[in-house]
Amino acid sequence: MEPLDKPYSDLRLAAMAPNTFMGKILKIFGPLLDKLLGINKLRNVYESCQLSGLDKQQFSQKLLDGLGVQVSGVNGVLEKVPQSGRCVVVCNHPYGMIEGVIIAHLLTAFRSDTQVMANVGLQIFKEIKGYFIFANPLKPKAKINTLAIKQCFSHLENDGLLVVFPAGRVSFFQSDKQRITDGDWNRLVIKLAQKTRAPILPVFISGTNSQLFHRMGRIYYRFRLLMLAHEMFKLQAHNINLKTNNLLSIKQLNEFKGIKRMNDFVRLQCYLNDENYFTPWLEDDASMPFKNIIPTADKITIKSELAQLPDEQHLLDFKSFSVYYGYQNQMPLCVQEITRLREITFRTLDEGSGEICDTDKFDATYMHLFIFDHKNEEIIGAYRIGQTDLLQNKGGVSQLYLSQMFNFSAGFINQQQPCLEMGRSFIIAAHQNSFHGLLLLWKGIGAFVCQNPHYRTLYGTVSLSKLYDPRSVALIDEVMVTNKDGVNAKEAFKGKLHPEVKDFISAAPVELNQLSALVMGIEEDSKDIPVLLKQYHKLGAIFHCTGIDVNFNHTPGLLLSVNLPEAPEKLLKLYLGSSKAAYLNYDKS
Template structure:
């Protein structure tokens, strides 16, 4: 009885003769293809449709796949989609990923090595190519077929390395070959979503040893490695589908392909960890709301210069706790309410400390009701450090400031504890009015040329996101250091990409690939970045539910002119000069 699985399946009929059949039979034994054939017969795989074949093959090998439900939940059900994975095993991952994806996307096609023609039952999944020869003219029809499939709304799975992962002498790591830029070209030309996948696992040590002697030994070993996966547990980790618009404008396909590859390795579970348990274990009930009428009474008694401006039905003020204790109490209540939504806050009835008594409170209220919609807490460092005591600064508890840091050399405003109530968090107006207020304040007190403070990185972000933001944004300095530094190592393959290309232009795409709810860079961080902020270091605020805070400073007179005009109005030139 002829073999169902044999190298004869990949030899054209006009090339088959008595001698080739003898040679192929010998090779089938040497390469363990005969064992595949035994598996084929044992599980009655011959003649099955592609879906039944893939399922039965996995059952026959008793492979336990972990993470498939999570993968399937992240696959867009319609629309152009490009999916890419690393290639650790060299074959079986193509089978089980196609089978798993097909359950959500029946239109899935897989760009595959011609060697998989050894499984004729799977032919309907595959668009065959020769990945070892990128310039092979016979690949052109396959590429056109892939492009047409995605353009018409189909889903395409690729293994862009084109070969099985191997040991790299330069990095001393087992990883994929460089990915083919075809993946970025197809994704861009079809405006598809990109879904990165990482498959965990390794082939045998013999496979890598032989591959180091001669690379083609890896190909010859693949059938044996497939059979060796019997009883294996394999974890599949999927990222989030990323719209192409989130990648840096003007990025070339080569760099984008490298980023796609890095995004796959970023998913490796071995390089993921959870945040430590929150020190705030129990939340006290929030304090009772302060009435708007009481707040209006207090603000009406403030000196006129502390009423910065009105805008429509909103008014902006600044004041001090001894002038308006009830207003500061309500600010502290609202801070706690908002911070809890971001897994921050103190857990107490109010978010308050002794710094509320010495810092300046800038806030926005509804003119007629007194409802507070947002606030900033600002430390005037020339006043706070008049006695030379650095303990008068809140951020001294987070950072070790050297004598050369800007807050010890000139008057600054230490910015912190900012918030907007929920109904204003997604509107331009709330943040705009807070910054108009800051602009009006510094125009009154132009000795303050530098703002510095922290942007909180909520622990609702993945730990990897915080590490990406740190690596992308921070400019190393010896002028300040975190007392409790944030520490998390990103995957070495992403680190290699960062060393070569930097991450600053790619933070958006990287975060979109791992944040389940589509979170982007924090709005306030984006805003400071537009102002030309320098980001110094990322520390853990032990007094704020162990929340990471990114320390920054802004040389305000040198901020973009259009923003100075926006926030300072007619006073911008006098302030700048």
Template sequence: MHARELHSEDASGLFKLEQPFDDPLRKALFALMKRPLARLLCFKKLNSLYESVHNQVEAGQDFVDVVLDLLNVQVNINEESLRHIPAKGPVFVVANHPFGIIDGLILMKTMRMVRPDSMVMANSMLGMIPEMRPYLVEVDPFGTSESAKRNIGGLKAALRLLRQGHMIGTFPAGEVASLRLRKRMVRDPQWSPIVAGIVRKTGAQVVPMFFKGRHGPLFQALGLVHPRLRTVMLPRVNLKKGNQAVDVTIGKPISAAKTRSFATDEEAINYLRFRTHILRRIDRKKDKASDGQLEETPIAAPWPHDDLMREIRSLDEERILLRSGEFLVFETGVSRMPGLLHEIGRLREETFRPVGEGTGRELDTDRFDMTYRHIVLWDEENERLAGAYRFGRTDELLARQGIRGLYSSTLFKLRPELFERMGPAMEMGRSFICSEYQRSYQSLLLLWKGISEYVTRNPRYKTLFGCVSVSSDYTPVSRELMVRFLRRHRAVPDLEHLARPKRPPKLKYVKRLDISLPETAFNDIEDIGVVVGDIETDKSIPVLLKQYLKLGGRILSFNIDPDFGDCMDGLILVDLRETERRMLNRFMGPDKAATFLEYHGVLPADETK
């Protein structure tokens, strides 16, 4: 039903049905149905509401606020996320469309909290309300030949406003979300690529915005009978949306360079839709293990300081890997250093618990600590442990104990062929930096320089592998995004069958978004980090995972560890011969890096890598 059939501004009210027919029979039938249709469309209530709105606006009040107040719709917006809206420059806000006209009002309210110059590109039917016209760039979503002609003016206006540096918001779906019977989900229909075309032409930033909610089963059922029945019901169901709150989530801005990086407008709009709908996952519950179900014992008291210092002073000089300022980095076994092992276990647990990991025991130690080596970051000035890394020499461990001598065998089914193909390797794990030392990247850098120094002294270990953790403090959808990216871009297809997870993660959240993403959507881990940052708000990709990837790390498999706070472990492999030379130089130093590569027969020409 088009605007001309609804709109008249005479004494009988703004909303009424006009006679659309000329022939006598249809005119008579329409006259019989006019009153029941008007009741169905809630015209009496709409006109009463409009009269109240009109009077308050005439008295100087804001139109959008008045309507939302009269409908008693509360808009919940995280003030921190409002900062994601750029204060100046061309911006196109894209949002899902769960309700109808209320969406447009909420969108206008939210945008104008930051940018009073904002407008909404929306259904021209809304222009029948005089007070809404100043906020609108009008388009006709009905898809007729007349619609195309009318939309030319609206699209030109949108292009002009963005090029002038204004902000526009829109609903690229063009119609309200409805039930997709085959998918058994309520979703927006396909988004219009025209929106992406406008963005790419104007160089505007895009801000995704998600409104939580949907219409009830009656509305969805009528839509299955005929889509126009949904349209007819919109006034009634929007009026009933009163007396409730709508949660609004705002994502981080997407650069013009990103939207222009796609080959087509269709690819770009699918990416924008994904970035919008992924925001629905922010308020979802995390893994059950992250809800505090793990029973925790109080963490052990520190080891007596004087006894610990006697152990540190007893270290052989050859165990010292490097010194830097107040820090000392050394490697050692702990079979004869009970105090150091106690402090490592105590501080591991103290560091891991706040981020959803940890064992729940008073000390985070296990049987592998006694057979593995430890690289320790020691603060000499304050005489305390700042961090540590555990590593096992696979050639020695396999010879003595077989595969069960490796920590990773507790999480993955490892086949001997994996180690035959890798050769001598160092299995890395249980790394931590105490919270007081996490403010600076220097602590992790020194640990990695310590590892690199150990490798240069023992160059047969060309491969690092082990478990890198993504804690259950991350939402399941964030962890799934990391898994999907790493499987697509950093997998080792010819080795992954040699390392099978005992408890693989369930991947179901991204699939439910029902959005086909182009291959170029996520080219590197930073692309995923931006999306994870939208979902988590307080963190991005784990630092250690990014560090391994910078070294050229590749993923063999993923597993969920129920004994460690249900964290997700990625089994990662780094062949140091293939690490970029600038990274090796950074950690080993140019001369030692050259010696290491020469040991493995890597030619000088490879220095350009």
């Protein structure tokens, strides 16, 4: 399309002046203000780039080129946008104008049914008005806003793609938070999503306006509005990165109580994409390839070892499965097979040692509690359990595996009473989606403590696999750790957290189901928090700190303890069975 001879957009303040007394004053001083506010520069770009009368997509691309704006992360965002159907994209508002053009251009190229709720200030460009549903955030009760809200609902009801900048105005320095960030987000997005059942995609837009912009804004807030045009000319060769994670479903929203908390959740998911607060995992040493795993142990010999175990070490049966416990000197081949299966399982979680099997010196001194499937003649899962009283009698705290990860003071529970140190748990892949694997292990633990009722406390770590995003691990650590008394990590987990996380947590406690929603919003594959973490939480676990297990592929581990007699009645009945009362009434004296 050839540009029109006469400019289609009249980029002068005088042209926008209302027919009032103040409008007449504006027309008189318009030329001077055009120069001071950078509107003359904007008009020069408009004319030199021949933007007049262009199609909206051509116009926006040439405008961005003329301003020298570079945008990255586009493909990552488009991969998450549904190809059809209703959806709301929400973004932070770091620049005030140009991000609306960027998002409108990129999403319209992907979906022609894109509409962006935008500030009336963008009406200055007539060529791109087709992108926008205009609103006036400076006048909340203005009629244009009521009409805009109706248009947004209608657009989603027609299965369109809607973009909203919930802050409604440019990010600014907030003295109470001591940082530059969006103001309060309007809750319209939550209302739109709830009424139309539309998923929400939070997109973080990197960067901010100049220091001068923010300094002037601190003097008088309206200076920010007056400087927006000038700020666009400071983006020459500036890279604006777009980053998103996952669509947020209505189910995830409903994990949070009240529209304000839902709104804060969506905002947090947006800011969690800020790469200034992202520290990737250290790369594994590629020069150390995984070794071939040892062959499967002889099944006849394994069954022979099981048959020779004392009757009390055969804890329970369920269908074709039996739960046993034993020690390496009683059943060396069974323990060897457990170490083989551990290595196979842990490698799938990026936790494998890379050796021929997963073993260390503690396998010889710890008890092994495991499930044997008689039908398929195989071990399907196990726990390695340290009896702290027996172990420390042989050489003090150094006999405990977790003493390699944590410094235990005299005040920590494992120095106060006999405990069971739980670790190295696994269920083989074929049984990970079945209910009986983890249940049988815990019934086995219940049977063991009923035989040995002086063990009242379990403690151990939940491995937070490096398949998790570091931001997820940092969130889990921040939310779950509540009692650091008596212990600290020898190598602490040092994850970055966006200040918005602190704001979110300080506003209200985060429940476990809400933590799940947060983590699922971050994870590329939408995975939930570890099943074992949920299991311990149900038992009433106290979480102490997160350390790095340098002997387990530098995997983060969340240390916890469970006072078993205080676990919920329902779970005690499930795991301890008919021996529950005797266990609870055990007299330690």
